[in-house]
Amino acid sequence: MASDSGVDLDERGFIYVDDYCTTSVPGVYAIGDVVRGLMLAHKASEEGIMVVERIKGHKAQMNYNLIPSVIYTHPEIAWVGKTEQTLKAEGVEVNVGTFPFAASGRA
Structure with a gap:
């Protein structure tokens, strides 16, 4: 459990991370559904890529404004960017x- 690992949790129970998915425990990162934000696989994938790039010493960062949001209805509805x-x-x-x-x- 996250609460037993020593990582900080936010008020909703998600693992608290900074803009680079770094937790309060050195060397521990968190991505995807366990952190704040959209619960979408493509968002988690991009976070994972960013974390790997940063571990490799690159200055990668996420731009969450470029992650599409999706409602999986039939037909699907999606949007990207800031609202009007x-x-x-x-x-x-x-x-x-x-x-x-x-x-x-x-x-």
Whole structure:
């Protein structure tokens, strides 16, 4: 169990990691579903690659804004990047386009 390992847990019980997936225990890293953020395999895979690259001495880092979010419905729905609301709050000019979901050949 994580609580017995000496690593710090956050308020929700996830293993606390910094931006490089480093835990509070030197030499111990955590990725994927046991840490904060999206619970998606492709996110965990990218975190794992970053950790390996950093262990090898490279200056790799994650850009979570580039990790696609997915809802596994039929058909699937996915998106990537910041939301319209977030961009507006940051003062970024936003152009919005829409597409009726019913017009999708997979809907």
